[in-house]
Amino acid sequence: MSPDPSSIADQYQAALVLQNYMANGGTLGATVTGLATALAQALFTTGNYPGVSVTVTDYPWESSARYQANIDHAISVVEGAVNTVRTTMAQMGSNTALLQIRLDFTSKEVNGLKQGASQLINADLNEEGANLVTLQTRQQLVMSSLKFTGDSEKGILSLFR
Numbered sequence: 001m002s003p004d005p006s007s008i009a010d011q012y013q014a015a016l017v018l019q020n021y022m023a024n025g026g027t028l029g030a031t032v033t034g035l036a037t038a039l040a041q042a043l044f045t046t047g048n049y050p051g052v053s054v055t056v057t058d059y060p061w062e063s064s065a066r067y068q069a070n071i072d073h074a075i076s077v078v079e080g081a082v083n084t085v086r087t088t089m090a091q092m093g094s095n096t097a098l099l100q101i102r103l104d105f106t107s108k109e110v111n112g113l114k115q116g117a118s119q120l121i122n123a124d125l126n127e128e129g130a131n132l133v134t135l136q137t138r139q140q141l142v143m144s145s146l147k148f149t150g151d152s153e154k155g156i157l158s159l160f161r
Helices: 006-024 032-041 065-121 125-159
Strands: 046-049 053-054
Touching: none
Parallel strands: none
Antiparallel strands: 046 053
C-alpha cells in the first residue's frame, strides 16, 4: 500500500521523530511505549519506503505473557526500520560529502575560467601589438645573425680550398 499523498508530510514528520529519538540515545525494548507514543503523536500509521515497511498495529501493550510475542515482533520491526534508516542516512552522508567535493571543484574550475576570460577581455591591444612587434624584431635579428655566421663559415672554408 502506497502512502496517501495528504499524509506524506505526517509520515516524514514521524520519520524525523524516530530519527531524533534514536539520535538522542533512545533505545528500543524497555521504552517501546515512549516510541509508540512519539509515532502516534506524529500521526504515523502506515509507511511504505524503499527497504522499510512499518505498520503500527493496535496491540494491547500489557505486560501479559500472551502478548509478549506481539510486542517482540513490534520491537523487531521497529529495530529493523531504525537500522534501515541509519544505513540510508549513512549512505546519504557519504553521498553528501562526495557532492560537496564535486561542488568545490566545479566552483574553483568556474572561477578559473572566469578569471581567464576576464583577462582576455581586458587585454590592451596596443600593448599586445607592441609585444608582437618586439618578438618579430628579435626573430629577424636571430635570423640575420645566423645568416652572418653561416656566411663567415663559408668564407673560411673557401680559404682552405
